[in-house]
Amino acid sequence: MDFSQIIPALPDLMDGMWLTLKLMVMAVVGGVVLGTVLALLRLSSNPVLSGLAKAYVNIFRSVPLLLVIIWFYLAVPMLLNWITGEFVAVGAFTSCLVAFMMFEAAYYCEIVRAGIQSIAKGQVNAAYALGMTYGQAMRLVVLPQAFRKMMPLLLQQSIILFQDTSLVYAVGLMDFLSSARSRGDILGLPHEFLLFAGLIYFVVSFAASRGVKHLQKRLAV
Amino acid sequence: MSSMISINNVNKWYGDFQVLTDCSTSVSKGEVVVVCGPSGSGKSTLIKCVNALEPFQKGDIIVDGISVGDPKTNLPKLRSRVGMVFQHFELFPHLTIVENLAIAQTKVLGRSKEEAEAKGIKLLERVGLKAHAHKHPGQLSGGQQQRVAIARALAMDPICMLFDEPTSALDPEMINEVLDVMTELAKEGMTMMCVTHEMGFARRVADRVIFMDRGHIVEDCSKDDFFGTPRSERAQQFLSKILQH
Ligand SMILES: Nc1ncnc2c1ncn2[C@@H]1O[C@H](COP(=O)(O)OP(=O)(O)O)[C@@H](O)[C@H]1O
Ligand SMILES: [Mg+2]
Numbered sequence: 217m218d219f220s221q222i223i224p225a226l227p228d229l230m231d232g233m234w235l236t237l238k239l240m241v242m243a244v245v246g247g248v249v250l251g252t253v254l255a256l257l258r259l260s261s262n263p264v265l266s267g268l269a270k271a272y273v274n275i276f277r278s279v280p281l282l283l284v285i286i287w288f289y290l291a292v293p294m295l296l297n298w299i300t301g302e303f304v305a306v307g308a309f310t311s312c313l314v315a316f317m318m319f320e321a322a323y324y325c326e327i328v329r330a331g332i333q334s335i336a337k338g339q340v341n342a343a344y345a346l347g348m349t350y351g352q353a354m355r356l357v358v359l360p361q362a363f364r365k366m367m368p369l370l371l372q373q374s375i376i377l378f379q380d381t382s383l384v385y386a387v388g389l390m391d392f393l394s395s396a397r398s399r400g401d402i403l404g405l406p407h408e409f410l411l412f413a414g415l416i417y418f419v420v421s422f423a424a425s426r427g428v429k430h431l432q433k434r435l436a437v
Numbered sequence: 438m439s440s441m442i443s444i445n446n447v448n449k450w451y452g453d454f455q456v457l458t459d460c461s462t463s464v465s466k467g468e469v470v471v472v473c474g475p476s477g478s479g480k481s482t483l484i485k486c487v488n489a490l491e492p493f494q495k496g497d498i499i500v501d502g503i504s505v506g507d508p509k510t511n512l513p514k515l516r517s518r519v520g521m522v523f524q525h526f527e528l529f530p531h532l533t534i535v536e537n538l539a540i541a542q543t544k545v546l547g548r549s550k551e552e553a554e555a556k557g558i559k560l561l562e563r564v565g566l567k568a569h570a571h572k573h574p575g576q577l578s579g580g581q582q583q584r585v586a587i588a589r590a591l592a593m594d595p596i597c598m599l600f601d602e603p604t605s606a607l608d609p610e611m612i613n614e615v616l617d618v619m620t621e622l623a624k625e626g627m628t629m630m631c632v633t634h635e636m637g638f639a640r641r642v643a644d645r646v647i648f649m650d651r652g653h654i655v656e657d658c659s660k661d662d663f664f665g666t667p668r669s670e671r672a673q674q675f676l677s678k679i680l681q682h
Contacts, residue, residue, distance in 0.1 A: 338523055341490050341527065342521075342523060342528075342529070344513070345490065345520075345521035345523075345590075346541035346593060347513045347514065347517025347541060348513065356540060356544060361529075361531050364531060
């Protein structure tokens with residue numbers, strides 16, 4: 217085993233890590249926003265809206281993420297082409313981002329829904345009694361409390377997402393894992409580079425997990 | 438006297454279960470009305486119908502000339518003019534005390550942050566809690582939280598106030614500090630509808646007492662009549678049980 221070749225390869229690997237993190241952060245933000253909208257729809261008293269949101273969640277939770285990534289890679293350009301009537305080059309990054317956002321939104325939706333439901337009805341009544349509209353009661357009273365409660369779960373889900381970003385190899389994106397693999401292959405040191413990549417995934421995820429546990433304890437008091 | 442709250446033949450069902458049956462009463466401007474009755478008799482439901490926190494299926498409620506049941510009524514606007522105090526305070530735990538008092542003033546009434554906070558501080562001073570302005574609700578005792586909740590409602594300059602058992606979640610030694618604030622408010626001429634079992638408060642402050650049982654308003658009379666000889670047997674039983682404590 218020869219790990220010395222990893223050091224000169226670090227700038228390339230950093231580029232990969234940068235893409236991985238960019239994809240993760242954007243997918244988390246988009247996924248949480250979309251997931252919150254879905255959660256509000258699911259909790260709406262309108263059966264059509266809540267039915268649609270429920271179907272969305274069930275569909276995305278019943279298909280493999282890898283399939284969604286490939287499918288969006290093929291479908292998003294077609295869809296845009298169909299909408300705008302002209303050919304638009306989308307690129308693997310954008311299609312992956314959309315796929316992750318939409319896929320993760322199904323999971324975030326369930327977390328946010330549970331968070332909203334954990335806020336006592338009395339809080340909503342108090343907000344209404346002060347003259348707030350539904351939107352104000354949600355935005356100013358319920359969601360801030362719900363997000364505080366859900367934060368550990370949301371972060372835990374985001375750590376899973378961090379690992380799942382490695383699936384973008386399927387559409388040729390150079391994320392951290394892909395760049396480690398291709399470097400290793402070129403240099404004829406595949407095992408060393410894969411071990412190194414695994415170590416980095418482990419360190420980042422484990423440290424983040426510990427951070428979440430710590431946060432959970434602090435939020436509990 | 439002109440009527441502030443007028444409740445006319447209100448009926449409400451939860452599925453098949455009728456919670457309110459033909460409830461009618463009214464509260465005049467400046468009047469203090471105490472609502473009492475056994476647990477589960479529909480007191481909270483009735484008072485929540487007044488500001489439309491609970492919908493009702495039949496009858497009507499008019500608050501300051503506006504029909505609560507009319508689908509065209511702007512309910513948030515109406516509610517912003519009716520103060521409400523809850524059994525479990527319902528302060529917003531993620532906000533400081535002064536933010537609790539300011540948030541609806543700014544977001545609902547459109548007041549500036551400075552104006553809202555100044556008004557909040559003034560009201561906190563009035564309920565004796567100015568020193569706690571920058572704490573969070575969890576750091577205050579139950580009695581203090583309920584006084585903040587009253588101040589929060591007053592910050593909206595309400596035309597009347599609804600109270601739903603404001604002292605029944607409190608430790609006994611904290612009940613009076615809340616009742617004192619309510620008494621002072623009544624003396625200043627606030628129109629008040631209070632669900633409470635504090636009969637001492639009713640004797641001192643109320644103009645009228647309403648007694649509810651199984652969704653009906655059984656007794657609706659002046660305080661003196663009520664504490665003299667209530668006409669219904671249920672009310673007599675209730676009173677003798679309550680007054681023993
Ligand atoms: N959301 C609800 N669904 C069904 N029944 C309810 C609901 N809320 C209250 N009730 C019932 O309505 C009755 C009146 O309740 P409530 O107004 O809270 O009584 P009170 O305040 O006088 O104790 C009770 O029997 C209660 O069980
Ligand atoms: Mg009650």
